[in-house]
Amino acid sequence: MNKSEFVAELAKKWLWDKKQAEMALDGVTDIIKDTLAKGNDITLVGFGTFTVAEKAERQGRNPKTGEAITIPAAKVPKFKPGKALKDALNG
Template structure:
């Protein structure tokens, strides 16, 4: 699902929202999530999952083309841990058949 798909879905489910209102709502939510992560805060959405920032130490990597050693700097990365309800929903065999018949299957 892309951002535009999410906006269309939101507008379709809530008829009182225009396409522009749905777009603004999605934009606001995503910006709030991004701002919180940039500040190093943990985000928890009950029933969905949590986003945290983890720190990766600097390490020595290899250039796959030349095999040359390359220093990879330390960085902060986003980690998502799905909540129990999301894990169970994704793992439910009855949901697999429904999603496989979906016209927007991106596995092709």
């Protein structure tokens, strides 16, 4: 499902027009991005937890040339699904 399909489903579920649904989705994603950028976690009980993990600098290889390269340290988002979400997926 892509963003426009998600917006259409959201609009249908809440009887909104697509513009309202898109604004709601954009608002939620902005809050998630801003909160993670500050280094804070987000826990949605029953759904899951968004966190930020630190990846250390490491060595890699350019697959085209085989040349050794340094991959810089980075912060990456992580998501751990909650029990209710796992249960919904597994019947």
